[in-house]
Amino acid sequence: MLETDICKIKMKNPTMLAAGIMGNTAASLNWAARSGAGAVVTKSFSMEANPGYSNPTTVEVTGGFINAIGLSNPGVEALKDELNKLDGSVPAVASIYGANSNEFQNVAIKIDGMVDMIELNVSCPHASGGCGSSIGQDPNATAKIVKAVKKEVNIPIIVKLTPNVTDLVEIAEAAQKAGCDALTLINSVGPGMRIDLETAQPILHNKFGGVSGPAIKPIALRCVYEVYEAVNVPIIGVGGIRDYKDSVEFLFAGASCVQIGTAVYYEGMDVFGDICQGLDKFMVSKDYSSVADMVGKAHRN
Amino acid sequence: MNIPKVVEIKRVIQETDTVKTFIFDWPVKEEVPGQFMMIWNFEDEKPMSMSLIDPINNEMGFTIRNVGKFTESIHRMEAGDKLGIRGPYGRGFEIAGLKVLAVGGGVGMAPLAAFAEEASRMQVEVDLISAAATQDELLFMDRLDKTAELKACTDDGTYGFCGFGTELAEEVLKNNSYDMIVTCGPEVMMKKIVDLAEKHDIPAQFSMERYMKCAVGICGQCCVDDTGWRVCKEGPVFWSDEVRLIVEFGKYRRSAAGRKEMF
Numbered sequence: 001m002l003e004t005d006i007c008k009i010k011m012k013n014p015t016m017l018a019a020g021i022m023g024n025t026a027a028s029l030n031w032a033a034r035s036g037a038g039a040v041v042t043k044s045f046s047m048e049a050n051p052g053y054s055n056p057t058t059v060e061v062t063g064g065f066i067n068a069i070g071l072s073n074p075g076v077e078a079l080k081d082e083l084n085k086l087d088g089s090v091p092a093v094a095s096i097y098g099a100n101s102n103e104f105q106n107v108a109i110k111i112d113g114m115v116d117m118i119e120l121n122v123s124c125p126h127a128s129g130g131c132g133s134s135i136g137q138d139p140n141a142t143a144k145i146v147k148a149v150k151k152e153v154n155i156p157i158i159v160k161l162t163p164n165v166t167d168l169v170e171i172a173e174a175a176q177k178a179g180c181d182a183l184t185l186i187n188s189v190g191p192g193m194r195i196d197l198e199t200a201q202p203i204l205h206n207k208f209g210g211v212s213g214p215a216i217k218p219i220a221l222r223c224v225y226e227v228y229e230a231v232n233v234p235i236i237g238v239g240g241i242r243d244y245k246d247s248v249e250f251l252f253a254g255a256s257c258v259q260i261g262t263a264v265y266y267e268g269m270d271v272f273g274d275i276c277q278g279l280d281k282f283m284v285s286k287d288y289s290s291v292a293d294m295v296g297k298a299h300r301n
Numbered sequence: 302m303n304i305p306k307v308v309e310i311k312r313v314i315q316e317t318d319t320v321k322t323f324i325f326d327w328p329v330k331e332e333v334p335g336q337f338m339m340i341w342n343f344e345d346e347k348p349m350s351m352s353l354i355d356p357i358n359n360e361m362g363f364t365i366r367n368v369g370k371f372t373e374s375i376h377r378m379e380a381g382d383k384l385g386i387r388g389p390y391g392r393g394f395e396i397a398g399l400k401v402l403a404v405g406g407g408v409g410m411a412p413l414a415a416f417a418e419e420a421s422r423m424q425v426e427v428d429l430i431s432a433a434a435t436q437d438e439l440l441f442m443d444r445l446d447k448t449a450e451l452k453a454c455t456d457d458g459t460y461g462f463c464g465f466g467t468e469l470a471e472e473v474l475k476n477n478s479y480d481m482i483v484t485c486g487p488e489v490m491m492k493k494i495v496d497l498a499e500k501h502d503i504p505a506q507f508s509m510e511r512y513m514k515c516a517v518g519i520c521g522q523c524c525v526d527d528t529g530w531r532v533c534k535e536g537p538v539f540w541s542d543e544v545r546l547i548v549e550f551g552k553y554r555r556s557a558a559g560r561k562e563m564f
Contacts, residue, residue, distance in 0.1 A: 022521035022529065024559045031529030043521060051557035055346035056339075058515035060303035069520055074559035198307035198383065201343055265519045 064213015228254025244278025305385030333393030341385030398480025406486025432466030492551030
């Protein structure tokens with residue numbers, strides 16, 4: 001009953017491990033798959049290795065975490081070794097980033113065919129060097145990268161967008177028009193910060209970082225709802241999802257499936273199995289026969 | 302809440318030329334030997350296992366070898382200086398059995414000192430092999446003198462048994478029986494100790510060290526092959542029956558970027 005699909009790729013359930021959570025090795029991706037994730041997304045990677053920012057890279061706040069890991073990754077060649085070790089039990093999505101369309105293209109070409117989909121990270125709120133949300137806050141820059149990657153690869157392209165814009169719909173429409181196959185909404189919010197009381201010093205080394213966790217769920221949900229009314233491509237909902245109830249809200253808002261990130265901290269790796277179990281019971285009790293029946297339900301009332 | 306708590310250094314003990322212990326007032330609650338804390342020097346943040354967990358005087362401490370920029374900055378600190386600390390994190394040593402053999406190599410003695418003292422409070426007998434390159438680098442010989450049966454060894458034979466900790470452990474295991482072995486030190490040494498434990502059919506626990514970022518089990522930086530276990534969450538202490546699943550143990554670790562680095 002939980003089976004669903006996104007861009008014609010079959011999933012045994014609508015949960016995915018979100019980019020940036022675990023996900024930098026085949027071992028941790030396989031673990032998420034064993035724990036019940038319907039698909040897994042790698043940590044974002046680039047052409048060259050990147051050590052990311054110095055610590056502290058993560059700090060807790062009421063309702064979630066702020067992180068500025070800084071897109072650390074071992075580079076696409078090392079990542080290919082990891083992709084080769086995926087157990088293949090669930091679809092794999094490669095999250096990639098770069099500073100311009102050339103960089104995105106080059107990374108995408110390297111992994112075309114090794115994964116089921118590519119997710120373009122144009123939305124990291126703490127990236128430097130012209131990467132991340134500095135692209136995703138500009139509809140033209142976003143469209144240019146989508147077009148460039150789409151031209152080079154055969155697998156579906158997802159664009160992960162930032163909520164930190166005045167008009168998210170405008171960016172979503174630009175991405176769709178440029179040919180993306182799906183949208184992931186949303187990346188972490190902000191950036192935000194936290195200051196130590198004893199030393200008056202910002203705690204994160206990068207000072208600012210992306211806010212994730214339950215606190216951002218209402219924002220993510222609104223983004224999914226709003227964009228669903230404007231685009232035809234499927235939406236993957238992400239932001240503060242901890243349990244099946246949160247997942248149902250995202251499906252109702254218009255998401256075809258959901259990604260789980262920070263909840264791995266609160267619920268452990270069992271979060272995927274737990275959400276699926278709860279969702280299954282909910283669907284039986286409310287007489288839904290498929291996940292697709294629930295998608296966008298909040299718009300039909 | 303996973304935020305650094307800024308505390309004053311209460312006192313500093315110069316253990317050897319390159320090793321110091323930093324002690325703090327700390328409300329000891331459920332801290333377990335083998336668990337670690339993230340230490341913030343207001344520039345960077347690194348994991349350190351506790352070398353002192355004193356529930357009577359409510360003190361906690363770290364024993365740190367000066368090996369680089371981060372540890373150098375801490376070594377320059379004195380009583381009254383401040384550090385940020387968050388934790389404790391991860392799974393520590395389980396104290397079980399009546400008689401335990403502990404094998405510590407170099408500054409790997411840090412969590413074993415806390416372990417030996419906690420075991421002693423629980424009436425568990427501990428034989429403790431303290432291994433170092435030379436006499437001047439042996440740790441905690443005075444502090445643990447009455448807590449454990451100390452068996453010192455030095456690579457150069459300047460004090461105690463002449464040879465590696467693994468060789469002394471092999472000797473000791475010939476004439477003694479133990480319910481459990483615990484070890485912390487260079488990974489290649491721990492690998493040999495775990496192999497020895499298996500040969501003697503004694504359960505063993507070992508403590509792994511990996512580059513850490515979030516320390517709360519979400520960033521994936523410290524995941525090990527092939528299980529994906531997080532050293533910050535499922536570890537840093539693992540059992541010998543888990544070692545076969547950690548294929549990178551004794552072979553390689555990953556850098557801040559996630560690139561494999563062979564030992």
